[in-house]
Amino acid sequence: MLETSSPLQQTGELVQRPYFAFMRQAIGFLQGRERHVLKLEPVFYAEFSCSGCGLCCQRPWNISVSQDYVQCWSDEFARHPSGLYHDAFIPRSPASKERFADIQRKPNSNECVFLTDDKRCFIQETYGEEALSQVCRQYPRYEGWFNAFLAQFMMQSCPDVVELNQKIPGIRYQVLVVKPEQWEQLKPLHHPMGYLQGLLWLGLQLDLFERPDYTPIQILRGLAGGLKSLPVTLSSVQTQDQERLLRQFSVPPAADLANLAEAWECLTWFLQPLSAVTDYLIEVRQGIRDWPQLINEERHVLNQFLRRYLAYRALTASYIYPAGHSFLFQHYFQLAIHVAMLQWIALSYREREGGRLNQSQLVRAATLIGYRYEQANQYVEMLAKQSRTVCLTGMQSILSFDFGSES
Secondary structure (H helix, E strand, O other): OOOOOOOOOOOOEEOOOOHHHHHHHHHHHHOOOOOEEEEEEEHHHHHOOOOOOOHHHHOOOOOEEOHHHHHHHHHHHHOOOOOOOOOOEEEOOOOOOOOOEEEOEOOOOOOEOOEOOOOOEHHHHHHOHHHOOHHHHHOOEEEEEOOOOEEEEEOOOOHHHHHHHHHOOOEEEEEEEOOHHHHHHHHHHOOOOOHHHHHHHHHHHHHHOOOOOOOHHHHHHHHHHHHHOOOOOHHHOOHHHHHHHHHHHHOOOOOOHHHHHHHHHHHHHHOOOOHHHHHHHHHHHOOOOOOOOOOHHHHHHHHHHHHHHHHHHHHOOOOEOOOOOEOHHHHHHHHHHHHHHHHHHHHHHHHHHOOOOOHHHHHHHHHHHHHHHHOOHHHHHHHHOOOHHHHHHHHHHHOOOOOOOOO
């Protein structure tokens, strides 16, 4: 499938830094080779092993199962002497063969009916992993087309994934050939900047978030400024021009302190479901609690965490809304909101627990955002309705919250 002279002659190899230059090489290979695409996978993907923490079994999610699964296991579960699993499945309406029923929850709880008192899975403990439903076996893994490449990723609603992303950097790639009928289905889902240009945009972001001369949030503000008027076509940028382009995008606009009141309102609205965090935020705003001050060690921990976090969010981003419309500017507004929330959630943990800001608090905050916001359709639908101007203005405003900066 690959020519021996190609820079992509190996599969399963690491994507080399700088990422922008690698993506230029990749495009040089992919151009003229119809339906050839990159498939990307974070290095930590192969290292994941469920720790059995049971958190995913307590989320307010509907876990669907197939008709075959219900027919295979329903009677077996019902025969358990405890009687706990007699009505383990709730029929869906409307239902399909693949999404035939949902797993029952415990009364007045989000906990799965199969979650035992010691927070273990009854099915896995009793019958083994092969007896789990497809959804439970697959989580937190997911795969698909990400506007410019195929990929296998993992959801950051799982704390193990957040920790692995922080510990094990790197991306592996393969080159695959997509079937003609599949390629036609993917065309409407190509990157808003163009399929191949989307690879360069990814490479640019990954390089930017590794730069040590600005905080990650300053870099994100710089990206917002660059999005307003991209001065050149990325594919026309030569290797020697890359540093100039990086400098241009990484020079952040000043924090939008004039619209800080709007940032407060936006943040408070999104944090409403988290009453303890909202109370902390309001008390800080009203002067009841002191404004959080971080020492150098804490800023270093925060910035290192956010660099990896933002790089992974850039890698896993989807810029096309399910209805087929561009979600480019809306994605970055959403990301800015999530990063601001992440800081405040972690700071509320710090306030409650005492001591210094630490990685555990940041992991918990990122996990909370992962399952309460990243995977919540109502927020995505709301942001999809926002205009380009609203998104970019809102992004600059809410990114005024940057606790990793010394100023």
